[in-house]
Amino acid sequence: GYSAIRARVNVENKVAGFLTYGLNTQFTVRNEGYIGRDNSYTSLSPFGSVYEEDGVTPKYYPNDNNNATNPLISQTYTDKRNDIYNLNASVFMKADLPLGFSLQTTYSPRFEWTNYAYHRSADHPAYKDEGGYVQRQNTTLFYWQWDNMLKWKKDFGKHAFDFTGLLNWEKRRYWSNTSENSAFQPSDNLGSSGIGFGTSPVVEANDTYRTGAALMGRLHYSYDNRYMITGTVRRDGYSAFGQANPYAVFPSVALGWVFSEESFMDKIEWLEYAKLRVSWGKNGNRSIGEYAALMQLSPRKYYDPNTGELIPINTFYCYNMANAGLKWENTESWNLGLDFTVLGGRLGGSIDLYNKKTNDLLNNRQLPSLIGYSSVTSNIGEINNKGIELSLHSTNINKPNLTWRTTLNLSYNKNTIKHLYGIMEDIKDDEGNVIGQKEADDITNGYFIGHALDEIWGYKFIGVWQENEAEEAAKYKQQPGDPKLLDVDNNYKFNNDDKVFQGNTTPKVRWNMRNEFTLFKNWNVSFSMYSCGDDDEDSIGSVDELVGMWEVVEHSGYEIEDGEREEDNPSYYVGRRYELKSDMTFNSYSKGSSNPSETGKWELKNGSVHLIFYYPNDGGYDYEDPDIMKIVEISADKLVWEYHWKETGWELYEKETLKKIAQ
Numbered sequence: 079g080y081s082a083i084r085a086r087v088n089v090e091n092k093v094a095g096f097l098t099y100g101l102n103t104q105f106t107v108r109n110e111g112y113i114g115r116d117n118s119y120t121s122l123s124p125f126g127s128v129y130e131e132d133g134v135t136p137k138y139y140p141n142d143n144n145n146a147t148n149p150l151i152s153q154t155y156t157d158k159r160n161d162i163y164n165l166n167a168s169v170f171m172k173a174d175l176p177l178g179f180s181l182q183t184t185y186s187p188r189f190e191w192t193n194y195a196y197h198r199s200a201d202h203p204a205y206k207d208e209g210g211y212v213q214r215q216n217t218t219l220f221y222w223q224w225d226n227m228l229k230w231k232k233d234f235g236k237h238a239f240d241f242t243g244l245l246n247w248e249k250r251r252y253w254s255n256t257s258e259n260s261a262f263q264p265s266d267n268l269g270s271s272g273i274g275f276g277t278s279p280v281v282e283a284n285d286t287y288r289t290g291a292a293l294m295g296r297l298h299y300s301y302d303n304r305y306m307i308t309g310t311v312r313r314d315g316y317s318a319f320g321q322a323n324p325y326a327v328f329p330s331v332a333l334g335w336v337f338s339e340e341s342f343m344d345k346i347e348w349l350e351y352a353k354l355r356v357s358w359g360k361n362g363n364r365s366i367g368e369y370a371a372l373m374q375l376s377p378r379k380y381y382d383p384n385t386g387e388l389i390p391i392n393t394f395y396c397y398n399m400a401n402a403g404l405k406w407e408n409t410e411s412w413n414l415g416l417d418f419t420v421l422g423g424r425l426g427g428s429i430d431l432y433n434k435k436t437n438d439l440l441n442n443r444q445l446p447s448l449i450g451y452s453s454v455t456s457n458i459g460e461i462n463n464k465g466i467e468l469s470l471h472s473t474n475i476n477k478p479n480l481t482w483r484t485t486l487n488l489s490y491n492k493n494t495i496k497h498l499y500g501i502m503e504d505i506k507d508d509e510g511n512v513i514g515q516k517e518a519d520d521i522t523n524g525y526f527i528g529h530a531l532d533e534i535w536g537y538k539f540i541g542v543w544q545e546n547e548a549e550e551a552a553k554y555k556q557q558p559g560d561p562k563l564l565d566v567d568n569n570y571k572f573n574n575d576d577k578v579f580q581g582n583t584t585p586k587v588r589w590n591m592r593n594e595f596t597l598f599k600n601w602n603v604s605f606s607m608y609s610c611g612d613d614d615e616d617s618i619g620s621v622d623e624l625v626g627m628w629e630v631v632e633h634s635g636y637e638i639e640d641g642e643r644e645e646d647n648p649s650y651y652v653g654r655r656y657e658l659k660s661d662m663t664f665n666s667y668s669k670g671s672s673n674p675s676e677t678g679k680w681e682l683k684n685g686s687v688h689l690i691f692y693y694p695n696d697g698g699y700d701y702e703d704p705d706i707m708k709i710v711e712i713s714a715d716k717l718v719w720e721y722h723w724k725e726t727g728w729e730l731y732e733k734e735t736l737k738k739i740a741q
Contacts, residue, residue: 082108096174103167111159113152121146138203147204155202157269158195165189178232183225190219195270200262210266212273213258221250236302246292254284288368291315306334314406316364320371323405330359348420355415363407366440370455373400399451407457409436427470434463435496443499444522459498461531465491481596488589493530521574534580537572538564 083106090100126140128148136150170184193216200210228243259276266272294312308331315325337343338352376397380389411434419426438457445451468488475482498520505514519526524535541562543551548558553570556562566576590608597603 080108080110080112082106097171098173099169099171101167101169103165106162106164108162108164109160110162113156113158115149116147116152117149118146119149122149151203155199157197157199159193159270160195161193163189163191178230180229182227182229184227185222185224187222188219190217192217197266197269200266209261209263210276211258211260212262212266212270212276213256214270214273215254215256217252217254219250219252221248223248238300238303240298240300242294242296244292244294246290246294248290250286250288252284252286256282256284258282286368287317289317290364302339304336304339306332306336308332308334310359314362314364316406318364318366318368318370319406320402320404322403326362326406326408328360328362328408330357330361332357332359349418350421350423351417351419351426353417355413355417357413357415358411360408360410363409363440365407366404366455370398370440371401371404372398374398396450397452399445399454401454401456403457404440404455405438405457407436407438407440409434411435423473424476425470425472427468429469430467432463432465432467436461436463441523459525460496461493462496463491463493465489479598481594483594485592485594486589487591488587490587492586493532495525495527495529495531498525498527526579529579530582532583534583536577536580538578538580540564 084104085106086104088100088102090098092098123141126142127137128140128150129135130137136148136154138148138151140146140148166186166188168184168186170182172180172182174180194214196213198205198208198211200206200208202208205211224247226245228241230239230241232239257273258280259273259278261277262272262275263277264275266275268275292312292314294310296308296310298306298308300306310330312328313325314328317324333356335354336352337354338349343349343352373396375394378393378395380391380393381387382389411432413430413432415428415430417426417428437460439459439461441456441458442453443456443458444453466489468486470484470486472484473481474484498517501518502515503518504512505516507513517527525531526533526535529535539561543556543558543560543562545558551557551560551562554563554565554572563572564576564578565572566578588608590606592604592606595601595603
């Protein structure tokens with residue numbers, strides 16, 4: 079199951095009026111040893127049997143076939159305990175200095191210890207030949223950051239200055255010991271406590287160490303709260319990068335102009351506030367493993383080729399080539415923005431246009447095995463991101479007993495690979511003559527210059543082989559009912575020449591809208607809608623609903639169930655996904671009888687009602703459709719109900735009852 083104990087202590091004290099120190103700390107002990115049910119229940123028939131004839135032993139195949147196993151098997155034959163101890167603290171000191179200066183230093187350590195034990199019984203029907211399996215693991219994590227911040231803020235008439243200086247250090251150390259054993263003799267009845275009774279032990283250790291440092295300076299200047307400029311320079315270091323490039327510098331500059339304060343704007347009464355922003359800057363990415371720049375070894379045991387016996391001598395396999403020149407990934411970006419408020423503050427928002435160029439991307443590049451290494455972490459290529467972001471907020475109605483506010487966010491982003499490894503290849507005409515050169519694509523990893531990083535490249539489904547196409551299907555070693563793929567060159571073979579681009583896995587367009595209502599000052603009602611989509615008709619991925627391969631249905635011979643599929647992409651339903659969520663929150667509401675002699679009274683405090691509807695935009699919405707999820711949740715203090723829509727109408731469940739059903 080799951081259990082947790084938490085303790086928290088916050089202390090702050092002020093000394094002599096200019097010095098403040100304090101401590102914030104939190105300690106947590108939790109057990110995350112819960113064993114979930116297998117997801118095979120989605121494929122089970124309701125006419126099966128959960129238990130064997132004894133009524134106790136779970137039946138491995140409830141439907142007496144091997145299509146789906148019993149979802150209770152794992153809970154019955156496995157045992158797990160995962161104790162996690164966390165201590166997070168922050169020790170700080172702040173000092174107010176003369177001439178507008180202030181200094182703050184903060185030390186933030188984090189400790190974590192885990193004790194993990196897992197036992198899979200030898201009686202587990204899927205692992206009977208294993209003879210029982212036990213794993214125990216102990217880990218220790220110690221991470222700390224030390225931030226030192228110097229600030230200076232001063233106004234000289236219409237001139238305002240704001241300076242921030244930062245000096246940061248960090249360190250992370252991690253220790254892990256893992257032991258495993260199986261094939262227990264005489265039995266595994268002692269579970270994880272009897273790990274020593276196994277006859278096939280495995281011992282592993284994983285210790286990591288990394289450090290980082292940062293130095294930053296930022297100066298903001300404003301004249302008359304109208305003209306603004308901000309300059310920032312940051313230097314970061316990270317121990318995981320190669321010895322030649324552990325540090326990188328990231329500058330930025332931003333300009334702002336509140337042109338609504340200019341005298342020539344006085345006649346425009348409907349414009350309350352308008353600010354134009356322009357910025358340029360660089361930032362970095364260090365998302366790599368602690369030892370990505372080093373050659374990494376994996377121990378392998380040596381077997382006598384004549385006898386096949388294990389010899390107690392280690393051999394080593396180099397699976398990652400060293401790269402002393404590995405450096406920070408950096409992104410250079412331009413941004414043009416406009417902030418505005420109009421109509422007496424009832425409508426406002428912002429518009430941002432951006433162009434980002436990312437160079438030296440951190441990538442685990444695959445290598446040919448003949449050189450002795452399988453991969454190397456390196457900096458490759460250039461990716462460009464362009465887009466627009468729009469944010470609007472409005473107050474539609476503002477009355478004493480009714481307030482209606484709306485927030486709308488819309489974004490569009492498109493990324494394109496500009497360069498990869500710089501390897502050039504010849505361009506040939508139909509007769510094989512070299513007519514030029516171009517930078518080579520990375521076909522192995524699916525990276526193509528001029529295309530998006532997440533663009534799908536593969537075989538395209540164009541339908542399902544029909545009975546009257548049996549002769550043609552046989553040329554591809556297929557038969558009616560099998561999926562039909564696009565053969566681009568019509569040579570009855572499938573290779574890279576037949577793969578085509580089919581949209582993106584990440585939507586280019588995202589939007590969401592939230593409406594909030596305040597009724598009679600104490601009732602808050604809100605609902606949100608959001609969607610994401612792609613501008614390619616064949617796009618698949620997170621914006622589409624996967625409905626699986628189509629099956630052959632027997633009528634008179636073979637006939638294919640066509641459904642309402644997209645003709646160009648029969649394996650996927652192509653469309654946008656819409657989700658409507660509605661939240662109704664009661665801040666505080668009570669109702670009592672006007673007659674003092676009556677004792678009947680009901681009160682609802684800090685309660686909430688959640689209405690959730692989910693449906694695809696497939697051309698219609700039927701509220702009675704049982705496939706559409708409709709849930710109403712009502713909660714008030716400890717009292718919680720849920721109404722679930724069924725074909726027979728709404729049914730009421732208490733949360734505790736739902737938990738029992740789920741278990």
